[in-house]
Amino acid sequence: MKAVRKFQKALTKNYYKDFLAEAAYDDVNLQKHYEIPVYYHSQWYLEMDLDLIVEQSKEIREQVKDLYNEALREIHLILAEKKQAEFIPFFEYLEISLLKTIEAIKTEFYIDSKKSKFYSSLDILDPEQRLRDIFSSASKELKAISFYNFRYDDQLIYNLWFYDYRFKRLSFLPMSLFVIGTSFLKEIQKIKKIKSPENSEISLKTNLSCNQVVLFLEKLMVFDGDQFKDLSIPRKAKLISHLTGYHYKNIEDNIRKLEKKPSVNGKRYKEDSEMVINILKGITE
Known part of the structure; x- marks a missing residue:
């Protein structure tokens, strides 16, 4: 099942590495497309512009869709050569393999988790930790804080916004791959149902020779x-x-x-x- 394996490999590939570049931060030409310093696998990189990442993610998604169609066609060809008794073990193996692939993709959703291939540290102060520090300090001196003298931290607000912005754009690709993988599994389950022994009496043969x-x-x-x-x-x-x-x-x-x-x-x-x-x-x- 060469096409199926190629499709599954594409679903679980580490695409995040393609969005990074090794370079000094003062490389002006590089910073036109790579602008965010990130710490990834014990090394500093520049991360691609987030809008460009989305564009490339869409191209990758279309390429994987083509592999999806090739894999599905290969399965139809394989089934044409197999006997009825071979269908069940074939589908069981295929379903187990696809479920493992889909579970692996799910871990990529959360780019702030170290389990994700998309995880990296930003070269800015963690806004969530700063927020916790502010409220921790405030709770200790609650009586001394009023609505009128509380001051917003503009940098903190921006950082929170940026984390959310970056999360949505980086998670676009793994979520798209998850949808494609799940769709493929559903197609396999439909074919399995048609080919199952209980439906063996349903024949597609016509009165034509x-x-x-x-x-x-x-x-x-x-x-x-x-x-x-x-x-x-x-x-x-x-x-x-x-x-x-x-x-x-x-x-x-x-x-x-x-x-x-x-x-x-x-x-x-x-x-x-x-x-x-x-x-x-x-x-x-």
Whole structure:
């Protein structure tokens, strides 16, 4: 499951390192895009501008979505080759693996936790500690403090705002990856339900023969679609097998007939072709 593993690896990758740069703080050119000093893994870095981090996070999200589609397509191809008895252990392994991946992503949400790959210390005084110190001091001299002589700390207010601002932007990517990973798990569970033994009586086979199904898809120009045109014939056959229940080898043989002249394929092929044409005429009329 090369595509599935690649997808899972992308979900748990440490992207935060890509948002950091090693440089002296007086590097003017670097500070155009990297402006926040952070202490990460026992070393000082410059963190990328937060708005740029969001932009790059969105690009990463789209790349992971593409891997999502590739992984899902790979699973359909794998299932086309497996027997019914192999479905349950296959889905159990896949679900356990995905659940572990999703749990790992959840730890990345909280960038102020050392468990998160996005955790780093800022080169400013911790505003939460300052707030605790203020109220601790105030509680000791409560009688001496009144509404009129209490003075706000402007720097503290800014720091609190900045922590919240930074938290939301850095946590955007891990939260997006969590949504994508959870969506993938739900898709797997839907397929598992369809393929489960209790639903084995529900068949997607139609009254059409294997050759008629292929001809039907050809007339509907399915093979020219974006999802099909770049696939090899065996891969096309496996996908159609997964949807119809016909063995992929038989489907592959019938797809190859499309490349030949109808007269070469015999009388039965001609009859199947005419039948499919008549069905389509009946639908469109």
